[in-house]
Amino acid sequence: MTDAPSSEPVKPKAPALAVLFSVVFINLVGFGLVVPLLPFFAQSLNAEAWQITLMFSAYSLGQFFAEPFWGRLSDRIGRKPVLLITVAANAVGYLALAFVPNIWLAIAVRLFTGLGAGNISTVQGYVADVTPPEQRAGRMGLIGAAFGLGFIVGPGLGGLLTQPQLGHIGYQLPIFTAAALAALAALGVLVFLRESRAKADPAAPRPAFLSGLHDARANPVVSRVLLVSLVYMAGFSAMESVFGLWAEDRYSWGAREVGLSFMIVGIVSTLNQGFLAGRLARTFGEARVLATGMLLFGASLIAQVVAPTRWFPAVSLDLGVFTLPVVQGWIIPIVMAVGACGMSLAMPNISAMISRSTPPDRQGAMLGLNMASGSIARIFGPMGAGALFSTLGHDWPFLVGAALTVPAAIMAINAGRAFRAQQAKVQAGTA
Structure with missing residues (x-):
């Protein structure tokens, strides 16, 4: 009872x-x-x-x-x-x-x-x-x-x-x-x-839009990781926005082939985040795994550009219920799966580094800034990709995105060094 x-x-x-x-x-x-x-x-x-x-x-x-x-x-x-x-x-x-x-x-x-x-x-x-x-x-x-x-x-x-x-x-x-x-x-x-929410106290102060920006700039770990998030998401959103046009021009793909390719990205990312990213971070550290993910994602963008257009013949995939035609370029979903491995290593480690280097009462604000950073990247990444695609050529959004992953990887390594310095100061202060 x-x-x-x-x-x-x-x-x-x-x-x-x-x-x-x-x-x-x-x-x-x-x-x-x-x-x-x-x-x-x-x-x-x-x-x-x-x-x-x-x-x-x-x-x-x-x-x-x-x-x-x-x-x-x-x-x-x-x-x-x-x-x-x-x-x-x-x-x-x-x-x-x-x-x-x-x-x-x-x-x-x-x-x-x-x-x-x-x-x-x-x-x-x-x-x-x-x-x-x-x-x-x-x-x-x-x-x-x-x-x-x-x-x-x-x-x-x-x-x-x-x-x-x-x-x-x-x-x-x-x-x-x-x-x-x-x-x-x-x-x-x-x-x-x-x-679920009790009525808020009307006299309670309301946080400003993008509150915590000053604290983030002053934190050597968070400031670098936010830049990594900005660069990485800009590269991915740029690729995402022009990929259909690129694949149509290069391999005569339609919405079906593009959709299934992104489905592969989702599957690989989900499995890696669930089973691999945490284990690698515990073994090698978040910063090293994050940097590796950046470079892996950049390498996949380059591989998409240099993938041959004629060496791989068209094949068909028999799914039993129906036969799905896979035209030229069936190597591209494999390359995208490699890029998805890099992305799945990046996302959880960005959040982990922000959380571990921020006081408990500021974690919500810092993680919110990380979401805002990703949104900004998704605003300007596609716009830049559209300009590059139309003016310089169809491959340029991928090449520029790949180039940006190099400084992102360097910032990730520097963020790891800054985090270790922070931890050393904390330990020295408590000794």
């Missing part, structure tokens, strides 16, 4: 956390669904390469401003209404994208959808609200798993649902699917999610 009162509050948490997992998962599935087809969808609207990459930047620009705004608003009015608003906005944004008549409206819709997708900080806040401190690390890990799983399912599903032979309408089915999934998630928030 004494166990009943303590167990009752736990009952709504399981479906609530499942809904939260689905919110993040659907954000990434929706993002992944449209990533492979966006270049081809935009071409059906007679868009230029720079306009296509601008669609990628617009989405990230929305996320950049939305994350801190929705996070602060959820502290005041509660997590549930913010999650409901943002997920519903995703559904409306995807549905609107399917019917846009021109590229400029498509860019505006992508900006709106990015504003709705900027709810990860609100999700993390809900997890912290309903989870005991000793269990938060594991529950936050579930949110990271949703990222990886969403980026596996989204691109593959988007590629399979696309029907380019039908023209413009053939690119609408994946977008309708993304809208339906977002609507389902909004229904789950409405029905299953209980409010």
